[in-house]
Amino acid sequence: xxxxxxxxxxxAVMALGxxxxxRILDFPxxxxxxxxxxxxxxxxxxxxxxxxxxAATAAGAAAGLVAGTITGLLHTKGGINPLLAGILxxxxxxxxxxxxxxxxNVPLLRxxxxxxxxxxxxxxxxxxxxxxxAALALVIKVVMxxxxxxxxxxxxxxxxxxxxMIRSFGVNTHRTKILGLALSNGLVALCGALIAQYQGxxxxxxxxxxxxxxxxxxxxxxxxxxxxxxxxxxxxxxxGSVLYRVAIQIxxxxxxxxxxxxxxxxxxxxxxxxxxxxxxxxxxPSIRSIRRSAAVEPTAGDR
Amino acid sequence: MLDxxxxxxxxxxxxxxxxxxxxxxxxxxxxxxxxxVIGSNGAGKSTLLNLVAGSLTPDSGSIVIDGxxxxxxxxxxxxxxxxxxFQDPMAGTAPTMTIEENLAIALSRGRSRGLRLGVTRxxxxxxxxxxxSLELGLEDRLxxxxxxxxxxxxxxxxxxxxxxxxxxxxxxxxxTAALDPSRAELVTRLTADAVERHHLxxxxxxxxxxxxxxxxTRLIMMHEGRIxxxxxxxxxxxxxxxxxxxxxxxxKGAGFDDRTLLQ
Ligand SMILES: Nc1ncnc2c1ncn2[C@@H]1O[C@H](COP(=O)(O)OP(=O)(O)OP(=O)(O)O)[C@@H](O)[C@H]1O
Ligand SMILES: [Mg+2]
Numbered sequence: 023x024x025x026x027x028x029x030x031x032x033x034a035v036m037a038l039g040x041x042x043x044x045r046i047l048d049f050p051x052x053x054x055x056x057x058x059x060x061x062x063x064x065x066x067x068x069x070x071x072x073x074x075x076x077a078a079t080a081a082g083a084a085a086g087l088v089a090g091t092i093t094g095l096l097h098t099k100g101g102i103n104p105l106l107a108g109i110l111x112x113x114x115x116x117x118x119x120x121x122x123x124x125x126x127n128v129p130l131l132r133x134x135x136x137x138x139x140x141x142x143x144x145x146x147x148x149x150x151x152x153x154x155x156a157a158l159a160l161v162i163k164v165v166m167x168x169x170x171x172x173x174x175x176x177x178x179x180x181x182x183x184x185x186x187m188i189r190s191f192g193v194n195t196h197r198t199k200i201l202g203l204a205l206s207n208g209l210v211a212l213c214g215a216l217i218a219q220y221q222g223x224x225x226x227x228x229x230x231x232x233x234x235x236x237x238x239x240x241x242x243x244x245x246x247x248x249x250x251x252x253x254x255x256x257x258x259x260x261x262g263s264v265l266y267r268v269a270i271q272i273x274x275x276x277x278x279x280x281x282x283x284x285x286x287x288x289x290x291x292x293x294x295x296x297x298x299x300x301x302x303x304x305x306x307p308s309i310r311s312i313r314r315s316a317a318v319e320p321t322a323g324d325r
Numbered sequence: 326m327l328d329x330x331x332x333x334x335x336x337x338x339x340x341x342x343x344x345x346x347x348x349x350x351x352x353x354x355x356x357x358x359x360x361x362v363i364g365s366n367g368a369g370k371s372t373l374l375n376l377v378a379g380s381l382t383p384d385s386g387s388i389v390i391d392g393x394x395x396x397x398x399x400x401x402x403x404x405x406x407x408x409x410x411f412q413d414p415m416a417g418t419a420p421t422m423t424i425e426e427n428l429a430i431a432l433s434r435g436r437s438r439g440l441r442l443g444v445t446r447x448x449x450x451x452x453x454x455x456x457x458s459l460e461l462g463l464e465d466r467l468x469x470x471x472x473x474x475x476x477x478x479x480x481x482x483x484x485x486x487x488x489x490x491x492x493x494x495x496x497x498x499x500x501t502a503a504l505d506p507s508r509a510e511l512v513t514r515l516t517a518d519a520v521e522r523h524h525l526x527x528x529x530x531x532x533x534x535x536x537x538x539x540x541x542t543r544l545i546m547m548h549e550g551r552i553x554x555x556x557x558x559x560x561x562x563x564x565x566x567x568x569x570x571x572x573x574x575x576x577k578g579a580g581f582d583d584r585t586l587l588q
Contacts, residue, residue, distance in 0.1 A: 173438035176422070176430050183419035190378065190417075191486075192404030192435035250470070251423075 024147050026271035030264030031155035032216050033235065035162055037243075037263040038256060039086075039209030040236030045255070046170065047202040048182035049097075052108030054210050054236060056115030057089040058229035061211025062218035063119045066128040069219070075136045079215045085122075086211020087204045089115060094200030119226055127225040128218075135219035162209070163256045169205075170252050178202050179252075210236075234287045239263035241294040266290075326526040327354040327377065327494055332386030334372055346372040348550040349386070354494075354543075357524040358557075361537035363569065364547035370530045373547070374496045377528065379403040391493050405435025408487030408525070410480070412499040417483030420472035424463060424482065427471055428452045431486035455489050456482075459515060477508030481515055488519040495520060497529040501536075513540070534566045548576050 036058060043051040065082035069075055089111055096107035120126065137146070145151045169175045180188035181198040189195055210232075218224040243262020249255030266287075273286055329352045336344040347369045354360060362370050375381040377388060379400035388396045390406045410417055418427050429443040429452075449467060456464040459481045463474075471479060480500060488495060497516065501509035517540060520527050531537050537544055544561050546554035546569065553576045556564055 169440070171443055172440045173429070173433055173443045174440060176426055176443040177438050179422055179426070180419040180430055183421050184416070186380075187417055187419055188430065189399075189401040190404055190407070190409050191430055191433070192401050193438065194399075194401050 023268065023271060024149070024152060026267040027152055027264055028147065028155055029220075030267035031152065031159045031260070032220060033213060033239070033267060034159040034260040034263035035216065036210045036213035036232065037236050037239035037259045038159075038162060038166060039206040039213070040233065041240050041256065041259045042166070042202055042206040042209070044237065044240060046179055046182050047199060047206075049104050049199065049203065050108070051090075051093060051203060051206060052105060052233055053089055053093045053111045053115075053203070053207050054108075054233045055229040055231070056112035056119070057086040057207040057211045058214035058217075058232050059119045059224070059226060060085040060089055060115050060122065061214030062224040062228055063122040063128065063214075063226075064211075065215035066130055066218045066224035067122055067124070069130060069133050069135055070128055075134060075138075075219065079136060079212065079219070082215030082218075083208045083212035086207040086209070086214070089211070090204035090207030091200055093207070094196075094203040097203075098196035098199055116226070123224060123226065126227075127223055129223045130219060131222060136216070137219045159260050163260060166256055167253050174198075174201075231284045231287065234284070234291055235266060238287055238291050238294070239266045241291060242266055242269075245294060326356040326358070326391055327352070327528075328387075328389040329353070329373075329377070330387045330389075332376060332383045332388065334369075334376060334381060334383050338384070345550050347376070347383070350550070350552055351386075352545070352552060354526050354528070356493075356526055358543055359520050359525075359527040359541035360529070360543040360545060361541045362528055362530045362545050362547060363532065363534060363537045364553075365573075367549075368547040369550040370547055371498055372550075374409075374498050374528060374530065377494065378407050378409055378496055406493045407496060408434075408490070408492035408494070409496045410483045410487050410498070410500040412502050414476040414479040414483065414503055417486065418471045418479055421470060423468050423470055424456070424474075425449060425452055425467040427482065427486060428455075428489075432490055434490040434492065455485055458518075459485060475508075477504050477511065480504060480508070480512050484512060484515055484519060488523055488525065491523050491525075493526060495525040495527040495529075497527065499530050499532060502532065516540075534569050538564060538566065538569070546572065546576075548573070 036054070040054060043049045061082035064085040065078045068078035068081055093107050093111040096102045096110060097104055100107070102110070140146050140151050140154070170179060177188055177193045178198045178201065181193070181195045181202070185195045214229065217228065239262040240259055241262070242265050243258035243260070244255070246265070247254060247258035247261060249258050269290070270283055270286070273283065274280060278286065329350060332347055332350045334347040336342070336346055350373065362373070364370050372381065376383050379395065379398055379402070382397055386396070387394060390403070395403050419430070425444045429448060432448065452467060453464040461478055461481055463478065463482065471482065474482065484500070501512050504512060513536065516529070519525065527541070529541065538561070542561070543557035544554070544564070545552050554569070554572050
């Protein structure tokens with residue numbers, strides 16, 4: 023079970039990225055599956071080629087920044103619908119990731135990675151490593167909280183909330199969207215780089231269905247900790263990510279087939295999305311429902 | 326301050342849905358001139374404001390604000406000059422963000438936004454003082470999410486956000502229409518105060534003729550994409566609702582090729 027908590031904390035980095043697009047930017051970004059693998063692939067291939075694991079991990083994150091930027095450009099400059107823009111980048115990345123790895127996977131056996139010191143000290147799967155990964159997630163959370171409360175961060179928040187309004191105050195929403203997508207996918211790819219090192223390999227299919235895990239984490243977290251402000255919301259995302267991994271672990275221990283996990287995750291997300299709409303279960307209006315009911319004066323198209 | 330020269334705008338040109346929204350409109354506003362705009366539905370009032378704000382670009386003609394040609398600048402690049410309040414109280418604020426965050430966004434109007442904290446202690450004090458002037462008790466609710474405010478409160482906040490960073494031009498599009506009479510009265514009073522205090526060059530669309538006559542220093546009436554009545558100063562002071570209705574009937578009878586001025 024400590025393993026599940028560890029995984030949950032590492033995947034929380036990805037979930038924070040998903041939170042940034044889905045909740046803050048109101049942009050359902052499907053680039054995630056591809057950018058996660060891109061991060062893992064880039065870091066793994068660099069490590070195998072003798073690059074310092076810190077630099078390799080940073081390069082992995084940078085790959086995600088680029089992927090997010092491309093989705094952002096497709097959507098804003100190309101006028102492509104958000105879902106499609108994300109899918110296009112994701113599919114394109116499949117080929118690119120194969121190129122990066124020069125094959126379908128890169129083993130990291132006996133390579134010096136960021137995880138090696140932990141493994142050598144035999145702290146993996148103990149409270150020590152949980153603390154270390156928790157600290158990592160927390161640092162990223164705090165930086166994200168700070169960023170979203172800067173002038174630029176407020177502009178990004180408002181871009182997801184009321185784009186016409188924020189444009190009328192002089193913000194180029196193309197730029198804020200591209201920036202948000204880049205940062206989000208940077209986090210996702212950073213997570214991919216960490217996971218590749220944690221599991222000891224990068225693999226072309228490591229990102230498949232990941233968006234569902236990210237969404238499930240965000241939704242689960244917000245179900246247990248109703249977010250009112252960013253600081254709470256990002257904490258909820260981390261909690262949700264851990265909860266999600268623990269739930270999967272329990273399902274496996276109960277004897278469910280690992281191959282069924284994607285279906286279980288999908289059903290979980292559907293339930294989390296649908297249940298709150300049934301009146302019996304409807305709770306106090308969440309911030310989200312306020313946003314939905316907030317009609318925005320139509321303007322001459324999104325620029 | 327604001328000069329529109331022969332501005333025209335047609336929606337969906339060359340299709341069955343073609344709509345001529347504005348035809349050859351010229352309008353020049355002096356600094357601090359407060360102009361009310363009336364006219365029937367579809368007359369082109371909102372289109373006029375959208376062109377000034379840059380939400381729409383004209384098919385022909387030019388728009389100059391304070392000496393700079395802005396005809397083709399997108400809305401976000403004109404924002405430094407223009408404050409705006411819409412009819413829909415939801416349109417002018419970010420609903421999931423707090424009052425102080427909305428105000429911080431508005432305060433940085435038209436400036437580049439970097440990595441400085443959006444809401445600081447000194448800004449908070451300034452916000453409290455400004456909110457107190459609305460007399461709605463919002464100064465004690467800085468951390469309230471704007472989506473929880475009533476329509477009137479949101480509209481008063483939108484007005485504050487549009488004006489307190491001192492744009493050159495204020496555009497108001499039926500901004501009191503969705504409010505109950507007492508709230509509408511409050512927002513109208515706040516509008517007059519803000520325009521006076523910041524010397525804003527203002528275009529205010531309203532369907533309330535009495536309001537259009539009472540407020541401002543100039544009045545224009547639009548019909549089928551043209552300005553058909555334009556009165557200012559004493560002439561406006563003397564005009565009555567009956568005069569406006571009379572002028573409107575005359576214009577309607579004459580068809581839109583005739584430019585009739587109120588005598
Ligand atoms: N975005 C748009 N797309 C297509 N047609 C439009 C658009 N905006 C306005 N129009 C058309 O342009 C004409 C002028 O509309 P506009 O909204 O400027 O009128 P208005 O004077 O503001 O009317 P109201 O008093 O009803 O608000 C109308 O015929 C309208 O149908
Ligand atoms: Mg209108």
